[in-house]
Amino acid sequence: MKKPNHFFYFISILFMSVNLNVQAQELTLEELLPGGKNYFDFIPNLPLQSRWFGDQVAVSNKDTLYLVNPKSPSKKTLLITNEELRKLLSNERADVNRITFLKTGGTEAASILLPEKNSTRRVLFDIRNKQILKQINQERTWGNLDFFPDNQRIAFTIENNLYLSDENNGLPVEVAKDPDKNSINGQSVHRNEFGIKKGTFWSANGNYLAFYRMDESMVGDYPLVDISAREAELKSIKYPMAGMASHEVTVGVYNLSSGRTVFLKTGDPKNRYFTNLSWSPDEKYLYIAELNRNQDTCTVNCYDIQTGAKERTLFTETNEKYVEPQNPMFFLKRNPELFIWQSKRDGYNQLYLYRTDGELIRKLTSARADVLQILGFDEKEQFIFITSNELSPIETQVYKINIETGERIQLTFEPGVHSAVLSPSGKYLLDNHSSQQTILNQQIIRTENKQSIAFQKASDPYSSYRLPEVSLGSLKAADGASDLYYRLVKPLDFDSTQKYPVIIYVYGGPHSQMVKNNWMAGMRGWDIYMAQKGYVVFTMDNRGTSNRGLAFENVIHRNLGVHETADQMCGVEFLKSLPYVDVTRIGVHGWSYGGFMATNMILRHPDVFKVAVSGGPVIDWKYYEVMYGERYMDTPQENKQGYENVSLLNLAGNLKGHLLLIHGDEDPTVVWQNSLSFLKACIKARTYPDYFIYPGHGHNMSGPDRVHLYEKITRYFDDYLK
């Protein structure tokens, strides 16, 4: 998220607030929610925006960019002012806060994007000598932009075709153009699963561009309707549903000097997933993690990009439930035959050092916890920097691992969550630390000796407001063994002699972690709002959620919603044990997988939950897409009983309390058919849910409408639970 110049505005708001003595005032949804009019006044901002410029930190405030050398952090060296920048770029809207840095042709250059009339101007410039190095006008029609700094060219798409900006900034070069609109070039494939986020992949030196081509001709059209047109218009999408025909993907490699494309000979079956594309540092080979449609076998293959032929298979990973490769190879520069591979094959996400002939050199990590992220290497590539939650599932610390010895050295220590950015040389970390009590504390850490240099702290935007009390804790899952972590928010002005209604806010699906030891324990804006209104708000990560290892996660396989709901009921038992919780007034709210969960909870435990609000819910997994859906549920053909067990259509008759379902009428993720089919099932079963639609919205309601959404949800709880 871009953070515009809100800092000074924010300061003045706080100042004003104090003057007006607003201690008695409560926060509004406009202040608490993204999309709210005053939301940006309450973002925990740092005084200065910072990023690495070599081994110095470039910091910008309102109109000036400085350099800070970690060796003498109190001294600032002026780099450029807005006035100078605007003159240099001949653009009155240029802003030092938007400058980033990158290496082009071996030198560190500044980069900025300037909105022009019908395009965006990308400018690379020498910030010290105030010289423009390169300018490219990015047209509005360009999508999926992938800029490669070294050759200063941009891969981009228009409709289903792929182009390259010309070397001389003249006309674009066609890379892949297809008259068949069902053939999509250069875009993300497989619905962004398996860690896929884009469709173009530059080789190390920019001589080649690998790209996905996706054939969707065999995939069913899912009809979405745009009601904002004068007369409603069809806006179909391709949506491959579980068990149905899916798209087919191939990988092309475009040679910039010859202008020719070689397609890799990935062969049959075509119905597979091609993920984690990794270029060899010498630009000769492309590695692909190839997953079968069953998602139980992942084969990492090497292809010769000149011929497209498969050179060899490096290794194969299998799991009777599923394998989910999420990260590309991480090559060592000092020895391009070596790379690091991430895998959960031993139960947790760990690092493995491999040789490109497929030989495993050694396992680099062995904690009974997940490696969360690779931050990079030191200059000599003696160490790799990672984050891990091995000290506590709700904390994240930074470590360096000796690649030769496997020795692990902890670099951050304050309890809580650390996210860090390594300097290009690996000498320093810019560490962002938050914890329940710490909003955001930025330090510079010398990686050699763990020396920590205080840098800057964000101030609490809510300091002039009373906030509800929030606490973290854990309890045992339904398996009697796993620890589940929760966040508990007490009503504002809590009185232990009172009985309060409680709302469980739930997500509960894979790839999520709601509860961490970060600022205010991750309490959400709406949690605060409801606490102000006198509700207890409770959130807990059940089994199936992430960063807890494979067994904790994949217990949900083929029976989504069952173990998750059982775990949430352990949370309910805990809540019932609290003297101040009114057990007759328990509600639940969730969105997406959380909508599926909320609906599960009120239907499977109709005597426990009085109210549920379920947004964009999956109702029957047969209506969900192939990649995510079949990973967890297999196909409806293979797992008929599982699909029946967990279909909420079959539980529609259980509804006793008040259930409000909400859906965006253009939801391309959890298609509308889910909640509409549920209504139909309820009507047949003579049960009475409530319903609401956000026309024109997709899977989530963003912008100002999000405030309406949460006011709507709040009123529903106020009507039936308060």
Add this chain to the structure above:
Amino acid sequence: MKKPNHFFYFISILFMSVNLNVQAQELTLEELLPGGKNYFDFIPNLPLQSRWFGDQVAVSNKDTLYLVNPKSPSKKTLLITNEELRKLLSNERADVNRITFLKTGGTEAASILLPEKNSTRRVLFDIRNKQILKQINQERTWGNLDFFPDNQRIAFTIENNLYLSDENNGLPVEVAKDPDKNSINGQSVHRNEFGIKKGTFWSANGNYLAFYRMDESMVGDYPLVDISAREAELKSIKYPMAGMASHEVTVGVYNLSSGRTVFLKTGDPKNRYFTNLSWSPDEKYLYIAELNRNQDTCTVNCYDIQTGAKERTLFTETNEKYVEPQNPMFFLKRNPELFIWQSKRDGYNQLYLYRTDGELIRKLTSARADVLQILGFDEKEQFIFITSNELSPIETQVYKINIETGERIQLTFEPGVHSAVLSPSGKYLLDNHSSQQTILNQQIIRTENKQSIAFQKASDPYSSYRLPEVSLGSLKAADGASDLYYRLVKPLDFDSTQKYPVIIYVYGGPHSQMVKNNWMAGMRGWDIYMAQKGYVVFTMDNRGTSNRGLAFENVIHRNLGVHETADQMCGVEFLKSLPYVDVTRIGVHGWSYGGFMATNMILRHPDVFKVAVSGGPVIDWKYYEVMYGERYMDTPQENKQGYENVSLLNLAGNLKGHLLLIHGDEDPTVVWQNSLSFLKACIKARTYPDYFIYPGHGHNMSGPDRVHLYEKITRYFDDYLK
């Protein structure tokens, strides 16, 4: 509506009810609503089903068909038993109750439809001699069936094409087949407006078949989505919206002997309405009432069917608001140069005797009230029989009018509503009379001398239940002059010292009359249900509704909803004057135009209405279709200000109370865009309506889901108004 053998079942239910002493029991929605499990037990059935067979009445009960001669009504002559019928037709499901009568080749024949495996067998038989005259197998794929008794052939459609069943019941004959699916042959056109109900028109002796051809290629596709498919499927319809391109209609005449079709040369502009097709008795000419798109000029033209050329224009009717021809010519057999035309040109629907050269012979009626229906002639065509509400707008009586002198003779007298069927000779009327106290009283009336012969009475299906008190009354409209008629239902066990919440059930649109002096004053099942729950239920016909003359109706022109709402507020003032009405608890419910009205009322008078439930509502007339919409609103281009004035999108911010909108997701009449756009407007305006959808339903919810619908509506009122 077909009335199956429910009578005896009904009797036994009543009997059981009395035995069980159900006096304290209340009626359920299953009993009160069409679609409910026990609804048919409470239909006011006559003991015997009756229809004319010559000048005798054929009556059937469970398994026997008798004849009753009005001259000796107590005597019954056996015609046929079920046993005989089943033997004759070789079909065990044949039932005397389903026999109808028609003339074929000059003789009165019995006709019956028998469901077979893949078809319906149509059988004509001589009921006295027990001989089958003709059988035709009507395939399931046949639509829009139009059987002509004299030549015993059926015009029917398959998809967009028109066929004739073969004379020898062999293969069908193609009449009009079009490879372009946008060209529709033999079906109703102009969206059933202007009295159009079908697309084929047999000439007097069955030698020709006139039919509509409609070209819809220029009309926008409106996307409907069927969510019951495995993956949601598109089911687009052609929906011409106000001010947008509309379909073009031509009229073809198929000559059965030559097998050739002549299209009438109706010329330009093509964008017109061709209505009320009338054959000359000699089969030489076809008359068409042709209305311009502005709907302010109607020209009645005569075409030569051999050449398709226009012979002449008979006359033209104009009105600065709109002209709405609804009824075809009614030719006199004794002089085929004479016909009767119905028109509101003098302010009320009246009869005009014309000659086919266009000369008006005389105006036959001159009451300041509408002629409601033409029932037929006497044998000599000296008299024409009509129904009219001239005695009271809420009553209907039968009259005969002397065509030569204009003398009018009243034939029915009991106050209330009479609907009558003339015997083929015109000697008798089978008169069905109902009034607030009379459920249904069937008499035979001798038209010569008004002599009335008692025939049979229906018994009250609710006799063992307590029913709420219902009354009729009138009050002054917002114009201070017009009388508006209302029905007022008091809560069951009414206590004049109590204060009750009130629900206005409203329709309020053209072509409707909700309040008449018929059984229980037309009290609806849901009215009874709500009265049982302690609500006052009120319904009133505002200006703009029908059977009250042109000025009463067309005051709404170009500003729909404004006068209607003003009139309904006169009803509210009346309600407020009642000591037992709680003025703080007034709600309103309506569907379709009534949904538009209910939404109007709560938005234009947010301090009056606490709750509204609005089903399938028009929200902005620009989303409504061309024919109906432009008649009342002109086009959005011509009446920009009117459209803006009455668009509920512009009033979305007024919402204060509780408004529940309900829509069928496949509504082809008031398209879903209406209520979805309203939600969008409310979200923008930060108001909070509620919403519900009936998936798979069109403009109305029928079948068992209707019970769910009214339980849903009831709960909403119970939540917020009770």
